[in-house]
Amino acid sequence: MAKGKKESGDKMSTLASKVLSGKKKPTKTEVKSLAASVLGQDETKGKKSKK
Template identity: 65%
Template sequence: MQPVIDSSLNSESKPMPKKQSSQKVSSIASKALQGKPVTKKEVKSLAGSVLGQDEKKGK
């Protein structure tokens, strides 16, 4: 009996998902892009999220 191979596990067919922002951070970014006021805390949260997703890590 041949084993059944699940093609969805093939790393070539589906790339691993990249890091993704949380709903909260996405809402802050949307607010800022619409020109609505954002707090210093929100700016820091947004900046931290962006830096946390940096794949080159400062290079």
């Protein structure tokens, strides 16, 4: 993996796919893990424009 590049792991990608397709209802822990994964990939942290 390239330095500084952020990616979800295979487990998170598979979990997200199953949840979004309706094949799995996530537990609270899984929801938190998915949210953390998404927020960890946010490249615009602190760069929000004012509208």
